[in-house]
Amino acid sequence: MARIVILGGGLAGISAAYHLEQKGFFDYQLFEKENSIGGLCGSIQQDGFTFDYTGHLLHINDPYFHDLIARVVGFDQFNVIHRRSYIYSHQQYTPYPFQMHLHGLPTEVIADCIAGYIKRATHIRSPKTFVDWVHKQFGAGFARHFFLPYQRKIFAHDLNKITASWTGRFVPQTSLEAIIEGTMYPAPAPSVGYNAQFFYPKQGGIVSWVAALARKLHQPINYQHEVVAIDSKARIVTFANGHRQPYDKLVTTLPLDRMLAMLETPSNRSFSAAQNNLMCNSVLNFNLGINRPNVSDKHWIYFAEKEFPFYRIGFTSNFATSMTPPGCSSLYGEIAYMNMSAARKDAIVARSIKQVQQLCAIDDHEIATQKVLDISHAYVIYNFWREKHLTRLLQTLAQDNIHSIGRYGAWKYCSMQETLLDGKQIADILCIQPARRYYETVTINPLSYQERIHEQQT
Ligand SMILES: Cc1cc2nc3c(=O)[nH]c(=O)nc-3n(C[C@H](O)[C@H](O)[C@H](O)COP(=O)(O)OP(=O)(O)OC[C@H]3O[C@@H](n4cnc5c(N)ncnc54)[C@H](O)[C@@H]3O)c2cc1C
Known part of the structure; x- marks a missing residue:
């Protein structure tokens, strides 16, 4: 049995694991359904281009987060960019x-x-x-x-x-x-707003800084473990591959609506109201690799007018030159939706790409590659039910030793910074309990994650 089980290898899960280890607590297991880390902070390589799950830019205004980035990644690994x-x-x-x-x-x-x-x-x-x-x-x-x-x-x-x-x-x-x-006056934008300046990794897309954090972990990540059921009374998580994992405390970063649907609860608990009222939208994210440089001098553009189905397009190649092969550029577009058929999605993406081509004067033959990503949980809807009941819901789960954190675990509109701090906070809370005793009962693998990967490969 692991004392703490963490579900999800996105930023919130990795951060929770990292901060537990920082406290000397190693009696945990982290499970992720995919074969890679990062979740929404993942990056995809295709035909020499790197695409993120839409624009993912690092905004830092918290001193602890600033220090962590300096310590774990190093600011020399980032471009510092002033928004256009x-x-x-x-x-x-x-x-x-x-x-x-x-x-x-x-x-x-x-x-x-x-x-x-x-x-x-x-x-x-x-x-x-x-x-x-x-x-x-x-x-x-x-x-x-x-x-x-x-x-x-x-x-x-x-x-x-x-x-x-x-x-x-x-x-x-x-x-x-x-x-x-x-x-x-046609003045340029002043430095207002939380995103006036941002950081972007020089290499590898946004996942690279999350991967740097994951490389600090001593415990391995259990990939290809998709949670299918959680029994909160017996405190056992069941995975699609048949593995059953007992726990003392559960930290879940899975989307809250999906997690509740998998939860087998004691008879005095009912989460049906939550399941009916937790709402979020989805985003279709189209990415284009373009066979010529400088497709735009801007970082991103907002579109409010109805004739454009997308609400924003952005130019990834202006965040870091490593995002494209030499002499190329890249862009992304975002279309929000709720319940859309596959045929309509295809049609709306095709129409959007045509409009972007017109706006940026991109010929068909200049599109070297394209990748459409369908983000099922994108923006949480701050409806009145959420306002009134969310805190209570999360508290009730915590009483059952289920701590639901992260953007979709805690069902909120938050950035990478806040998500990382969520992981730290839950480690702080759980380690107020007698972590030392747990720590003494486990054997710590002295090799780092990177060293163990190397050991396995040789
Ligand atoms: C459109 C969009 C743009 C954004 N732009 C920015 C930005 O510019 N800057 C910024 O700071 N933040 C941005 N964010 C926010 C940022 O992406 C999130 O704060 C952060 O990625 C949330 O991480 P998480 O770990 O909470 O969730 P996730 O990344 O969703 O991680 C959850 C993990 O759980 C795994 N999982 C799911 N179901 C199961 C299961 N059944 N079993 C096992 N594992 C499972 C998933 O595979 C995933 O790895 C943006 C978000 C969106 C939607």
Whole structure:
């Protein structure tokens, strides 16, 4: 029996394992259904191009995370990049964020946004929905011309049924001075917002830093172990390959809705309300490898207008030159959806690629390769049920020794930084218990993960 069993070898699971080991706790097992680590922070090699699961850029503002990156990976392994991101609307590119850069847009749009901002609904004291929040912060004009159509696309859901509690650091504020200045001058985007500067690995795509963290682990990762059932009373996890793993404490990073569906619970527990109300959307991510350099000078572009099915496209080759063979470039696009047939997915991706080709002047013969990734769990929907019941649900699971963490385990809109910190936090919590006793009962393999791989291969 392992005292702690960790499910999922994405960033949250790797981080939990790393931080347990940092505390001298080795009596754990980590299981992952795929044959590789990283989950959504994975990267794919194809025809000399590297593609991530859409743009994955590292934003660092937490001192502990900063130190960890310095210690485990080294900042010399990253490009430090200053954002060049834009909004495309009315056949114009305006710098991000929209609420500060109206210069170049049609006069009626500018007038509508400014008038709306002045008359914004400041009387709404605590906005309940995202729509109310936008009207309070930015007014009806900004709501109409950007926020509502854009967020409708990205969430693929009714915005009147979404709270604003996720907005926090993700949506920069504005002011009348900033709006007027941004209307008069075609200034480049100032350093506002959480992503004004970001880091990207020089080699190997985004997975490379997660892999560097995984290489620090002493315990092996159990690949190709797909969880199919969890018995919380007997404390046993069953895998598709027949393996059954007892545990004392379970750390799960699996999507919460799927994990609950596998959970065999004592009769006094019912999670059916949660299963009916946990909602998220999916994202179709198309990636193109292009047979010529400099397909764009931008990092990414937002699209709010309805005629474009995608909400964003980005240019991976502008994050690191190693992402493409020499003389090539690459891009990605993102289409959010809920429940879409395979035929419709094919059609919408094909249409989107044609539109991107037009926007970036890419001929058919310049497309060297393409890869479409279907991300089943992408953006968690912050519905009213989540607001009211999620914390209680996670607490109830924790009482049953099931700690559900990470972006989909804890059912939230979070970045890699927060996901890594989730792994640290759960290790801190679990190791308040007598870790020392557990530590003394196991034999620690003194070889590092890398050394053991080498040993197995030779
Ligand atoms: C569209 C999009 C763009 C993003 N962009 C950024 C960005 O630019 N910057 C940033 O910081 N963050 C970004 N993120 C967030 C980032 O991807 C997540 O915070 C992070 O990857 C979550 O890691 P996780 O370990 O919680 O989940 P996951 O990566 O989903 O890991 C879960 C793991 O569990 C495994 N698993 C699932 N089911 C089973 C099973 N039954 N049995 C065993 N294993 C199983 C999976 O294979 C996976 O490895 C983005 C997310 C999305 C959706």
